[in-house]
Amino acid sequence: MFDHAADAMKQPDVIRLSEDIYVLRFEMMKLYSALTAVKTLLDRGEITPDTTLMDSSSGTYGYSLAMACHKYGLRCRIVCSTKVDADIRRQLEMLGATVDQIEIPPGPLVDKMDLGVRLKRIAHLLETEENVYWMQQYHNPVxxxxxxxxxxxxxxxxGGAPFTLVGGVGSGASTGGxxxxLRELNDDxxxxxxxxxxxVTFGSDPVEDPVASISGIGSPVPMKNVAYELYDRVHWIGYHSAIAATGDLFRRHGLYAGMSTGCNHLAARWEAARNPGRPCVFIAADTGHRxxxxxxxxxxxNDPxxxxxxxTVDDLGQLxxxxxxxxxxxxTFEPKNPES
Known part of the structure; x- marks a missing residue:
């Protein structure tokens, strides 16, 4: 029995999709990090019951933080991406969160400007508001x-057998954590x-996606929670390929998930084919409803x-x-900071 809906929602399922391919399917993966982060900060005394917890989000982390604050009775403020729709915003507000949704004029630069504008808004709030704690999902190792x-x-x-884990990098906390x-328990x-x-994470910033950049798994600014030395391989996937792979996952396996999961599905199929007999587990971070x-x-x-x-490249210049x-x-890697 669970004490709060967030504790039940964070529980994942492992689903076997084919001989060597499995999916670690979450309803809301970032609940794992948000719930433990908030409890740890309370236990350490870094925040108090009177603190307002704040962060930037394009969707799933904001929802997870709002749920964690709801569980622990804390105030919450989310600086939202332009991609957060009215339904998610309404849910955040019903959970008690204050929502600051940034505004950027429509155009080809909206994706590239989104996070930068959110971070400037956070900096302003930290200067003008009292007793606010910035969770920093991108940088705080908690x-x-x-x-x-x-x-x-x-x-x-x-059972301790070797396997491969495939996941969108994003802030680095989920795949990194x-x-x-896992490597403390299994060195393979x-x-x-x-x-x-x-x-800029893993250095694909010079290569333009002519359609759009996929939000949530990349970043226009360096993120300290990305531990580059943990990664064995990296896949860079374009927008249209991600759309097609997301649709294929639902048609082929009945798994209704978001575009980052579609990317992981595409990469996992290639990884499993190159190493038959080795289990390959990819992450489905949330459901497809939004x-x-x-x-x-x-x-x-519906593209095949x-x-x-x-x-297959040997150098970032060949991407x-x-x-x-x-x-x-x-x-290791040192990403470029566009503001420096």
Whole structure:
């Protein structure tokens, strides 16, 4: 029995899709990090019951933080992306969160400007508001802690056997946290990160996606929670390929999920084919309901994916649209800061 809906919602399911491919399917993955982060900060005395917790979000982290604040009786303020629709905003407000949704004039630069504008709004609020704590999902390592339980569950599920984990990089906390704790239990866990083009994380920012950049798994600014030395390989996937892979996942397996999951599905199929017999687990971070009018209504959602093949590259200078993959080799990296 659970004490709060958030505790039930965070629980994932492992679903076998084919001989070597599995999906770690969440209703809301970032509840793992938000719930543990908030409890840890309370236990440490870094926040009090009177503190307002604040962060920037394009959707899932904001919802998760609002749920965590609801559970622990804390005030919450979310600086929202332009992509947060009226339905999600209404839910955040009903949970008690104050919502600041940024405004950017429509145009080709809206995706690139989104996070930068959100961060400027946060900086203003920190200067003008009292007793506000910025959660910093992108930089604060407290967001790793919640994934220990999930790693232990995966370890039991596969009986300690070697496997490959595929996930969107984003802030780095989910794939980084899972892999950190998994490798404490099993030294043969490969980590494959998935990125969009135009992200400074892993250096694809010079390569433009002519359609749009996929939100949530990349970034226009460096994020300290990305531990580059954990990743064995990286896939960069374009917008239309992601749309097609998301639709394929639902048609083929009945898994209704978002576009980051579609990217992970595409990468996992390639990873499993190159290493038969080794289980490959990809992350489905949330359900597909908030993408019903965008991804699932897109004319490319029915495009076939069986013929899609990545460009295998050895150097970041060789990255090419619409899909590239490179052995990363657990090396470090220093992304460019566009503001420097």
């Amino acid at each position: 967001h790793y802690l919640g994934y220990r339980d999930c790693a232990e569950m995966l370890q039991k599920e596969f 899972l892999t950190t704790y 866990v490969e980590l494959v990160g998935v990125q969009p083009f135009e992200s 993408y019903a009018q965008t991804v699932y209504a897109h004319p490319r959602v 994916i069986d013929a899609l093949v990545p460009n 090419a649209f619409p899909w590239s993959v490179m052995d990363w080799g657990r090396r």
